[in-house]
Amino acid sequence: xxxxxxxxxxxxxxxxxxxxxxxxxxxxxxxxxxxxxxxxxxxxxxxxxxxxxxxxxxxxxxxxxxxxxxxxxxxxxxxxxxxxxxxxxxxxxxxxxxxxxxxxxxxxxxxxxxxxxxxxxxxxxxxxxxxxxxxxxxxxxxxxxxxxxxxxxxxxxxxxxxxxxxxxxxxxxxxxxxxxxxxxxxxxxxxxxxxxxxxxxxxxxxxxxxxxxxxxxxxxxxxxxxxxxxxxxxxxxxxxxxxxxxxxxxxxxxxxxxxxxxxxxxxxxxxxxxxxxxxxxxxxx
Numbered sequence: 001x002x003x004x005x006x007x008x009x010x011x012x013x014x015x016x017x018x019x020x021x022x023x024x025x026x027x028x029x030x031x032x033x034x035x036x037x038x039x040x041x042x043x044x045x046x047x048x049x050x051x052x053x054x055x056x057x058x059x060x061x062x063x064x065x066x067x068x069x070x071x072x073x074x075x076x077x078x079x080x081x082x083x084x085x086x087x088x089x090x091x092x093x094x095x096x097x098x099x100x101x102x103x104x105x106x107x108x109x110x111x112x113x114x115x116x117x118x119x120x121x122x123x124x125x126x127x128x129x130x131x132x133x134x135x136x137x138x139x140x141x142x143x144x145x146x147x148x149x150x151x152x153x154x155x156x157x158x159x160x161x162x163x164x165x166x167x168x169x170x171x172x173x174x175x176x177x178x179x180x181x182x183x184x185x186x187x188x189x190x191x192x193x194x195x196x197x198x199x200x201x202x203x204x205x206x207x208x209x210x211x212x213x214x215x216x217x218x219x220x221x222x223x224x225x226x227x228x229x230x231x232x233x234x235x236x237x238x239x240x241x242x243x244x245x246x247x248x249x250x251x252x253x254x255x256x257x258x259x260x261x262x263x264x265x266x267x268x269x270x271x272x273x274x275x276x277x278x279x280x281x282x283x284x285x
Contacts, residue, residue, distance in 0.1 A: 001225055004218035007211040008167075013203045016167065019043040022071055025204050026155060026196075027051075028134065030075040034062035036092060040256065042167050042201040045092050048159055049075040052131030057083040058106070059151060059159055060200055061096035069100065076104075083129055085136070086110035087161025087200060088148040111140070111147040123149060141189065143182020144170050156195030164189070164212065166202020169219055174262035179220065180270065182263075186216055224264055228284070231274065235283040238262060 014020070017037070024030045034045040045062035049072065056079045058072060081104040086094045089112055097108045098117050108120035109129060116122050123129075125140035129151075139150040141163045151159040162170050163185060172179050190213040196206040197213075205212050226245040230236055236244075238261060246257040265282060268274045275285050 003222055004215055006215055007208060011207050019203055032071045032075050034068045035065060036063050041092050046200055047072055048198060053133035055080045055082045055132050057085055057131055059085045060087055060093040061100045062092055064096040064099050081106040084108045085151060086115055088145045089115045093200060111149050141185035143172055143178055143185045145176055157198055158189060158194040159198045161200040164197055164199055166199040166205060169216060171256050171260050172263040173259040177263050179263040179267040183220060186213055189213060227264060231284045235281050237281050
């Protein structure tokens with residue numbers, strides 16, 4: 001089995017660690033990268049500033065780091081910060097939302113009321129968040145987490161959080177994540193025909209956004225085929241499956257790969273392809 005080709009490899013994207021800390025992406029959007037680079041956060045959390053006429057929305061403030069806040073304030077300039085939008089509850093995206101809202105006199109908007117806070121706004125699919133001169137449309141994209149949202153701009157660009165990353169592929173955690181929901185969410189964003197993808201980690205994707213989404217879908221199918229290939233040789237425990245499927249991946253990442261594998265196995269179980277016993281052993285159905 002040949003793995004699907006990642007179209008981003010030929011795009012000349014910035015190398016890991018070379019993503020500019022501050023950048024204007026288009027007329028409405030600036031990106032400020034938080035100083036929390038790591039194995040799962042890649043270059044760091046991308047915080048976006050969406051500009052309206054005299055007011056802005058800040059998306060995914062990330063960690064409550066003073067240096068990061070100072071850079072975001074610089075991107076905001078003389079405008080008023082009206083909203084802080086959160087794609088999902090993970091701390092590398094949401095931790096600074098409430099403290100920044102108090103400092104910037106903004107309202108937090110998120111799918112989960114506990115993330116939005118007692119005076120925040122709970123968002124649902126199809127909601128619009130208004131800014132003077134423009135608006136942001138909420139697109140529910142569950143899968144990475146059940147509360148995951150994307151934000152579509154009037155330009156057609158979509159801020160994707162952890163649903164689609166600038167590098168590599170997203171982890172669908174188990175049991176929090178849901179691979180069936182994730183695949184449906186990918187198809188939904190594909191149907192939007194985005195002009196660009198602005199991910200929660202890694203560089204912006206504007207050369208051919210649809211090709212990236214199609215690669216994500218093909219990658220998940222490829223992983224399922226690899227799992228089935230292992231199981232055709234007989235029953236196996238989950239960690240042995242991970243060791244075989246992710247043999248070319250840094251072993252330090254195997255615990256995260258195990259989460260995605262468990263999410264894939266749950267999808268395959270629901271579809272009737274595999275069975276899991278109480279000893280965590282998997283077999284073909």
